[in-house]
Amino acid sequence: xxxxxxxxxxxxxxxxxxxxxxxxxxxxxxxxxxxxxxxxxxxxxxxxxxxxxxxxxxxxxxxxxxxxxxxxxxxxxxxxxxxxxxxxxxxxxxxxxxxxxxxxxxxxxxxxxxxxxxxxxxxxxxxxxxxxxxxxxxxxxxxxxxxxxxxxxxxxxxxxxxxxxxxxxxxxxxxxxxxxxxxxxxxxxxxxxxxxxxxxxxxxxxxxxxxxxxxxxx
Amino acid sequence: xxxxxxxxxxxxxxxxxxxxxxxxxxxxxxxxxxxxxxxxxxxxxxxxxxxxxxxxxxxxxxxxxxxxxxxxxxxxxxxxxxxxxxxxxxxxxxxxxxxxxxxxxxxxxxxxxxxxxxxxxxxxxxxxxxxxxxxxxxxxxxxxxxxxxxxxxxxxxxxxxxxxxxxxxxxxxxxxxxxxxxxxxxxxxxxxxxxxxxxxxxxxxxxxxxxxxxxxxxxxxxxxxxxxxxxxxxxxxxxxxxxxxxxxxxxxxxxxxxxxxxxxxxxxxxxxxxxxxxxxxxxxxxxxxxxxxxxxxxxxxxxxxxxxxxxxxxxxxxxxx
Numbered sequence: 314x315x316x317x318x319x320x321x322x323x324x325x326x327x328x329x330x331x332x333x334x335x336x337x338x339x340x341x342x343x344x345x346x347x348x349x350x351x352x353x354x355x356x357x358x359x360x361x362x363x364x365x366x367x368x369x370x371x372x373x374x375x376x377x378x379x380x381x382x383x384x385x386x387x388x389x390x391x392x393x394x395x396x397x398x399x400x401x402x403x404x405x406x407x408x409x410x411x412x413x414x415x416x417x418x419x420x421x422x423x424x425x426x427x428x429x430x431x432x433x434x435x436x437x438x439x440x441x442x443x444x445x446x447x448x449x450x451x452x453x454x455x456x457x458x459x460x461x462x463x464x465x466x467x468x469x470x471x472x473x474x475x476x477x478x479x480x481x482x483x484x485x486x487x488x489x490x491x492x493x494x495x496x497x498x499x500x501x502x503x504x505x506x507x508x509x510x511x512x513x514x515x516x517x518x519x520x521x522x523x524x525x526x527x528x529x530x531x
Numbered sequence: 532x533x534x535x536x537x538x539x540x541x542x543x544x545x546x547x548x549x550x551x552x553x554x555x556x557x558x559x560x561x562x563x564x565x566x567x568x569x570x571x572x573x574x575x576x577x578x579x580x581x582x583x584x585x586x587x588x589x590x591x592x593x594x595x596x597x598x599x600x601x602x603x604x605x606x607x608x609x610x611x612x613x614x615x616x617x618x619x620x621x622x623x624x625x626x627x628x629x630x631x632x633x634x635x636x637x638x639x640x641x642x643x644x645x646x647x648x649x650x651x652x653x654x655x656x657x658x659x660x661x662x663x664x665x666x667x668x669x670x671x672x673x674x675x676x677x678x679x680x681x682x683x684x685x686x687x688x689x690x691x692x693x694x695x696x697x698x699x700x701x702x703x704x705x706x707x708x709x710x711x712x713x714x715x716x717x718x719x720x721x722x723x724x725x726x727x728x729x730x731x732x733x734x735x736x737x738x739x740x741x742x743x744x745x746x747x748x749x750x751x752x753x754x755x756x757x758x759x760x761x762x763x764x765x766x767x768x769x770x771x772x773x774x775x776x777x778x779x780x781x782x783x784x785x786x787x788x789x790x791x792x793x794x795x796x797x798x799x800x801x802x803x804x805x806x807x808x809x810x811x812x813x814x815x816x817x818x819x820x821x822x823x824x825x826x827x828x829x830x831x832x833x834x835x836x837x838x839x840x841x842x843x844x845x846x847x848x849x850x851x852x
Contacts, residue, residue, distance in 0.1 A: 317557075324564050331571030338575065351664045354763065359653045362805050469822040470829070473809035475799050478821070479631075482797030493809065503693035504807065507649035510688060511666045 352511045359507035362475065364492040366502070370449035371492065381412075382448055384435035393432045396425070416498035429454055429496065455490045466490070595721075596734045596774075604773075607736075611777055615769075618778070619762070623769040625777055628795035630728035636789055636845065637729070637816040637823045640703065642834075643851040644810035647672055647694040647701030651802035651811065655705075658790060658801035659776040660768055662760030669754065669787040670705040670802060680834065705802075706731065706752040706787035707836060707844035714744035714753065723784070729845050730789050732774040740782040749837050750844075753786045789813070816845075823847075 364371075372379050380386065387409060388394060397405040403424055404415060417423035431437040431445060438446040440457035456463030465471035472493065477483035493501065589610055593599075599607065608625045615623045652670045661667040673685040677698055685702075695701065712731050715723055722737035723744055745753040759781040771777040772792035779785050790800035794813070803811040814821035819828075826849065827833075834848040 324568065328564070328568050328571050331568065331575045335571055335574030351761070352666045354663060354766070355653045355656070357657075359650055360657045360805060363807070365807055465829075468820075468825050470812070470826055471809065473803075473806060474822065475804045477797045478794070478799050478814045479797030488809070493807070501646065501808065503695070504646055504648045505692065506647060506690065506694045507653050509649065509690055510668060510671070 355508060364473075364488055365504075366492065366495055368449070368451075368489055368491040370489070373449065382436075388435055393435075394426075396427070413497050416500070417496070423458070451491050451496065452489045455494075455496070590736055593736055596737065608773065611771075611773070615767075615771075615778060619764040619767050621764055621767050621769050623767075623771050623777070625771045625773060626792070627773040628775070628791055630726045630730070631795065633817055634815045635727075635729045635817050636708070636794060637814065637827070638708070638789070638846045639812040639823050639826045640846070640848050641810045641812070641851065642700055642702060642848050644808045645701045645703065645806075646808050646810075647674060647689070647696075647699075648807065650805045650807065651703055654801045654805040655787070657766065658768055658793070659787075660762055660771070660778050661754075661785070662756065662762060662779075663766070664761040665758060667754045667756070667760065667785070669752070669785075670703050671751075673702045673704060674699050675702055702848065703802075704750060704752070704836070705846075706748075706789075707750050707842070707846040708787075708789060709842035709844050711841060711843045713747040713749065713840075713842060717743040717747040719743065726774075728795070730791060730794075731786075732788055732791065733784055733786065734774065735777070735779050735783045735785070738783040740784065742784065744784055749840050749842060753784050755784050756781050 367375070367377065369379070369382055371377075372382070394407075399405055401421075403421055404426060406413060406415075415421065415424045427439075428441070429438055431439040434445075436448060438448060438451055438454045440446070440454050442457065444453070444457070446454055452463070452466070456466075462471050466487075469487065472490070473488045474485055475488075476485035478485070490496075490499075495502075593607060594603065604627050608627060611625045612623055615621065615625070649672050652668050652672060655661070655669050656663070656667075659669065661669065671687050673682070673687055674689045674696070675681065675685050677700055680702070689696070708729055708731055710725075710729070712725055715725055715731060718724075719741060720737060720739055722739065723731060723733045725731045740755070742755055745755060756779050760779055762778065767778075768776060770792060772795070775788055775791040790798075790802075794800055800811075800813055803813050812822045812826055814823040816823055816827070818824060827847065830849045831852055832850045835844045836846070836848070
C-alpha cells in the first residue's frame with residue numbers, strides 16, 4: 314500500500330469512527346435517558362418534629378381538648394377522691410379515668426396517684442418533699458425521684474434540645490419529660506418505622522456498576 | 532493547522548501529464564473528506580451541545596472554591612440561585628457559610644435510646660435536597676442483635692409494624708466526619724476537603740465523579756448521583772448552602788455534611804431535630820458547656836466505628852450505663 318492509500322484508509326477509519334460516535338450519541342443506547350420508575354414520596358409525617366405524646370402544656374398551647382385537666386369540673390373541692398386498690402396493689406380506676414393506664418416502674422412501683430398529684434388540691438402536682446407544682450410544670454416532679462436523669466436532662470444530655478446550639482444566635486427548645494413519657498406509664502411507646510431504603514436504588518446502581526451500594530459494607 | 536491530505540501529492544515519480552488531474556482529484560477528494568470528517572467530528576462532540584446556556588459555561592470555567600474572591604463567590608451564588616429557580620421554579624437563598632472560629636463539631640449518638648424509627652433518614656433527605664428518584668439517603672439505620680456489634684449481622688431493610696423490636700438495637704450510620712479522612716486523601720482534584728470546624732465538604736462544581744472517595748470510605752457514607760437527581764419542586768428546601776444542600780447534578784458525589792446550611796448558622800442538624808427519642812446530640816466540642824462535651828466527659832462507654840482503621844471519627848456512639 315502506498316502512502317496516499319494509507320492516508321485515505323486512515324481518514325476513512327477516522328470518519329467511520331466519528332460517525333459511529335455521532336450515531337451513538339444520537340441514538341443513546343447506553344440509556345442516559347432510560348426511564349426509571351419513580352420512587353413513591355415519603356409521607357411528610359415522617360419528617361416532622363412531633364414528640365411521642367402531647368403534654369398537658371402542649372394541649373393548652375395548641376388549643377386542644379384540655380377538659381381532662383379541669384379536675385374540679387367533676388371533683389368537689391373539699392372531698393379528695395378515695396383510692397381503692399386491686400389485690401395486686403394497683404389502683405382501681407374510675408371509668409372517667411379509663412384513659413389512664415398505670416404502669417410506672419417495672420413492678421408498678423409508682424402507682425399511687427398521690428405520689429404525684431396533690432390530694433387536697435387536685436390541680437397541683439406535689440413532689441415527695443412537699444413542693445407544689447402546676448400540672449404543666451411537671452419536670453421537677455419527675456426530677457424529685459429521677460435525680461440523675463433529671464440532671465442529664467437539665468444540661469441537654471437526656472431528652473431533646475432543638476433550635477439553636479449556638480445560644481447567642483437564637484432560641485432553643487427543650488422538650489419536657491411528659492412530651493416523651495406518659496407520666497402514668499412512662500415506658501417509651503413503640504413507633505411505626507418510616508419506610509426503609511427503596512430496593513429500586515440497588516437495582517439502578519447494579520445496572521450501572523455491577524454492585525449494589527445498599528448492602529451494608531461495614 | 533493544515534489538513535494532512537492537502538500535502539498528499541502525486542505518487543513519487545508520477546508523470547507531469549497526470550499532474551493537473553491528480554491535483555484536482557485529490558483536492559476534490561480531500562475537501563469531501565474534510566467536510567464529512569468535520570461534520571462527523573462535530574456530531575460526535577454533540578454532548579457539548581448540552582453546554583447550551585451561559586450558566587453551564589460559567590460553571591465550567593469557574594475557579595477553585597478556595598481561590599474565589601468574595602465578589603466572585605457572590606456571582607457564583609447568584610448563578611446557582613438563577614439555575615435553581617429556572618429548574619424548580621422556586622427562588623432559593625444560597626449562602627456560602629464559613630466555619631466559625633473556636634468551633635469544632637462532634638456528634639454523639641445514644642444507642643440505648645435509638646428506637647430505629649428512621650425519621651432521621653427522611654428528615655435528612657428533606658433538608659438536604661437528596662434525589663427522591665433514584666433514592667439517595669445519607670443515613671442508613673442498621674438493626675443489630677443485642678450483645679455485640681457484629682456488622683456481619685446488620686440488617687437495614689427491616690419493616691416491622693413497630694419499633695424497637697425485642698432483642699435488637701439500632702445504629703444509624705452516616706458520614707463520620709473523620710479527623711483523618713481517607714476520602715479526602717484519594718481525591719485527585721481536591722474537590723473534597725476537611726474544613727477547620729471538622730466538616731469534610733464537597734464542592735459539587737469541582738467533583739469529576741471518579742468515585743475514588745466512595746471506595747476509600749470505610750463507612751460507606753458517600754453517595755453518587757449515577758443519574759440526574761429528581762426532586763419534586765414542592766419538596767425542595769430553598770434555604771441552601773454552597774458546600775451543603777444546593778441541588779447536585781448527575782455525576783457528582785455527595786454525603787452528610789452535618790447540615791452546614793443549618794449548623795454554621797448556629798442551628799442543630801435536621802436529623803437531631805426530628806429524633807423522637809432524643810438519641811442524637813450535636814455541638815461544639817471546644818465549648819465545655821455543650822451537650823457533646825458533657826457527654827464525652829460523663830458517659831463511660833463509647834464506640835468509634837472501625838476504630839482500628841485510624842480514621843478517628845468525630846461521630847461517637849455511646850451507651851448509657
